[in-house]
Amino acid sequence: MDETRPVKIKVRNLSKVFGKQPKKALELRDQGLKRPEILEQTGQTLGLSNISFDVYEGELLVIMGLSGSGKSTLIRCLNRLIDSTEGEIVIDDENIPSLGEKKLLECRRRHFSMVFQNFALFPHRTVQQNAEFGLEIRGIDKAKRKELGYNSLQQVGLGGWEDAYPNQLSGGMQQRVGLARALANDASVLLMDEAFSALDPLIRKEMQQELLQLQTRMQKTTVFITHDLDEALSIGDRIVLLKDGEVVQIGTPEEILTQPADDYVRRFIEGVDRSRILTAESAMRPVRTSIRDTDGPRTALRRMRDYSIDSVYVTDRDRRLKGLLEADAASQAIEAGDETLNAYLTQDFRQVTPEEPLQHLFAMFSEKGFPIAVVDEEKRLLGVVVKGAVLDELARAGDQ
Amino acid sequence: MDNIPRIPLGNWIETALRWLTSEYSVVTRAISRVTQTGINSLNDALMWLPEWALMALIALLCWRLASPRLAIGAVAGLALIWNMDLWNPMIETLTLVVIATLVAVVIALPIGILAALSDRLYKVIMPILDFMQTMPAFVYLIPAIPFFGIGAVSAIFATVIFSMPPAIRFTTLGIRQVPTDLIEAADAYGATRSQKLFKVQLPLSLPTVMAGINQTIMLALSMVVIAAMIGADGLGSEVWRAIQRLRPGDGFEAGIAVVILAMLLDRLTQALRKSKRQ
Numbered sequence: 117m118d119e120t121r122p123v124k125i126k127v128r129n130l131s132k133v134f135g136k137q138p139k140k141a142l143e144l145r146d147q148g149l150k151r152p153e154i155l156e157q158t159g160q161t162l163g164l165s166n167i168s169f170d171v172y173e174g175e176l177l178v179i180m181g182l183s184g185s186g187k188s189t190l191i192r193c194l195n196r197l198i199d200s201t202e203g204e205i206v207i208d209d210e211n212i213p214s215l216g217e218k219k220l221l222e223c224r225r226r227h228f229s230m231v232f233q234n235f236a237l238f239p240h241r242t243v244q245q246n247a248e249f250g251l252e253i254r255g256i257d258k259a260k261r262k263e264l265g266y267n268s269l270q271q272v273g274l275g276g277w278e279d280a281y282p283n284q285l286s287g288g289m290q291q292r293v294g295l296a297r298a299l300a301n302d303a304s305v306l307l308m309d310e311a312f313s314a315l316d317p318l319i320r321k322e323m324q325q326e327l328l329q330l331q332t333r334m335q336k337t338t339v340f341i342t343h344d345l346d347e348a349l350s351i352g353d354r355i356v357l358l359k360d361g362e363v364v365q366i367g368t369p370e371e372i373l374t375q376p377a378d379d380y381v382r383r384f385i386e387g388v389d390r391s392r393i394l395t396a397e398s399a400m401r402p403v404r405t406s407i408r409d410t411d412g413p414r415t416a417l418r419r420m421r422d423y424s425i426d427s428v429y430v431t432d433r434d435r436r437l438k439g440l441l442e443a444d445a446a447s448q449a450i451e452a453g454d455e456t457l458n459a460y461l462t463q464d465f466r467q468v469t470p471e472e473p474l475q476h477l478f479a480m481f482s483e484k485g486f487p488i489a490v491v492d493e494e495k496r497l498l499g500v501v502v503k504g505a506v507l508d509e510l511a512r513a514g515d516q
Numbered sequence: 517m518d519n520i521p522r523i524p525l526g527n528w529i530e531t532a533l534r535w536l537t538s539e540y541s542v543v544t545r546a547i548s549r550v551t552q553t554g555i556n557s558l559n560d561a562l563m564w565l566p567e568w569a570l571m572a573l574i575a576l577l578c579w580r581l582a583s584p585r586l587a588i589g590a591v592a593g594l595a596l597i598w599n600m601d602l603w604n605p606m607i608e609t610l611t612l613v614v615i616a617t618l619v620a621v622v623i624a625l626p627i628g629i630l631a632a633l634s635d636r637l638y639k640v641i642m643p644i645l646d647f648m649q650t651m652p653a654f655v656y657l658i659p660a661i662p663f664f665g666i667g668a669v670s671a672i673f674a675t676v677i678f679s680m681p682p683a684i685r686f687t688t689l690g691i692r693q694v695p696t697d698l699i700e701a702a703d704a705y706g707a708t709r710s711q712k713l714f715k716v717q718l719p720l721s722l723p724t725v726m727a728g729i730n731q732t733i734m735l736a737l738s739m740v741v742i743a744a745m746i747g748a749d750g751l752g753s754e755v756w757r758a759i760q761r762l763r764p765g766d767g768f769e770a771g772i773a774v775v776i777l778a779m780l781l782d783r784l785t786q787a788l789r790k791s792k793r794q
Contacts, residue, residue: 197700197703197704221706221708222706223706224705225705228706229705230701230704230705232701236697236698236700236701237701238698238716238720239720240720249705253702253707253711253715254706307704
């Protein structure tokens with residue numbers, strides 16, 4: 117990942133002890149003792165120990181771990197729903213653990229929105245009033261917050277449900293309200309605490325997809341907690357893996373899959389890591405639409421619009437791949453009055469054969485995120501591979 | 517037991533009460549005047565209305581808040597009371613109940629809220645409430661007389677003390693029962709204590725608080741009847757007179773009027789509670 121990106125939250129040496137003599141527990145920790153020994157000797161639970169990581173501006177950081185790993189404690193330390201025992205959490209030059217009560221409220225209002233596992237919607241408020249909650253707390257005037265709340269409900273696809281009460285909605289819809297409440301606030305960081313874990317698998321997948329879409333649109337700094345590796349791999353820009361209150365590995369999904377830091381991570385991804393025997397063919401999807409090199413730019417643009425895509429592969433009449441046409445280039449062609457496309461095609465994409473190992477594909481996705489073209493020896497276009505499909509395929513292999 | 521001197525607990529209490537009565541006579545007299553004025557105005561207003569008008573009003577209230585059935589029941593019950601010539605005593609009792617409940621709730625709500633928010637206060641208040649509720653109700657009548665003299669104000673005083681505990685308890689319970697994840701949500705969005713209280717805790721505890729108020733009303737009704745012994749007018753004094761003259765018929769008639777009033781008040785406040793719950 118790009119390490120030069122601006123850091124939004126800096127967490128350094130964060131520890132949390134549950135109990136009345138935290139100092140004693142930390143001393144033992146410094147002597148090298150682990151959680152079970154410390155619990156036995158002092159009766160104190162070492163919830164988090166020496167956690168350090170950065171959250172970059174605009175990224176979706178997943179904190180993942182099994183139950184008891186301290187992930188829920190960690191996310192609550194960020195906005196101080198739980199007070200940490202030692203360490204720093206710096207957001208925009210403010211160290212959260214040392215803020216006074218007033219400053220803390222202000223900091224929460226400005227910086228943090230939160231989405232909860234069990235939705236935590238207010239049952240006595242309508243959907244609209246729930247969405248407005250954060251704004252109301254901040255003292256935004258009525259008309260403004262009505263508008264912002266309304267907009268965020270539209271954004272999560274709940275237009276028309278403004279006057280319903282939460283108990284009239286399904287689980288998935290309730291969590292959309294939770295998300296709308298968080299988005300309406302427009303705080304700089306979105307905290308999601310196992311936000312999709314209470315939803316059934318199909319709805320969960322759908323919500324993940326929508327979160328990713330929102331994320332490409334809004335680029336909101338997000339910290340997402342989950343216990344589900346599949347979820348972590350498919351939505352995370354980077355993943356922080358926790359075990360027993362300590363960080364085991366920090367990295368992109370690819371790094372975690374391909375270079376596990378230790379045996380724990382390796383065991384974790386064991387099921388998932390079938391990439392060595394999986395090939396591009398298994399993750400390949402048929403091309404939904406492609407155009408002929410004899411088609412004009414208007415046809416190309418219309419196709420892209422019909423399929424809601426912004427680039428399309430161009431083939432000749434034997435389906436041999438000629439290049440990739442972006443929507444921008446197509447509209448340039450129209451402006452220039454050109455009827456042929458050849459001059460506007462780009463070769464800035466990757467093509468592989470169906471036998472290509474899946475793990476090699478990770479590194480190939482360009483920044484623009486064009487799908488990778490899969491071609492045979494004759495350069496005929498067989499299908500495409502998108503990033504999500506690679507991870508999906510790996511995760512699915514893990515389930516078998 | 518002979519060599520251990522008897523602890524003069526009763527003497528101490530009497531001394532304390534006497535001291536309170538003389539030191540704070542200005543206060544008690546002021547309270548007395550205000551309360552008496554309140555009682556008189558409400559009484560006069562309710563008496564000024566012709567019987568049929570009040571019945572129609574109550575029936576309308578029942579209809580809107582609860583059901584047509586309750587409205588019919590209310591009319592039938594009130595008509596029976598009117599027919600038994602107990603209308604005026606019933607109004608007097610109603611006035612006492614309404615005023616005692618108002619005072620009790622006004623005192624109980626803040627105490628209940630504070631006890632819910634502070635563990636220390638909770639530990640102090642709960643035993644006091646146990647004391648207030650288990651002390652025989654008649655005992656409160658005795659100090660009321662030196663404080664406020666014989667009559668309606670003393671009755672209100674004793675009734676308020678006797679009927680307040682459930683309102684406090686239920687308020688505390690209601691607030692403490694608000695799910696922790698909702699409190700967390702309010703905190704996470706930066707709510708201040710008072711925002712949390714007024715936007716989350718109180719609205720969510722409202723059904724429980726209303727149940728407490730319902731209990732308070734029921735207790736108040738039972739107490740104002742007893743308060744007839746210290747000169748409060750109303751259905752209680754009808755019962756009291758029937759006892760002294762050994763007339764069971766009169767006693768039961770007044771008793772039935774109390775039951776009708778109790779059922780009416782109970783169903784109405786319960787309906788109010790349900791309509792508040794979304």
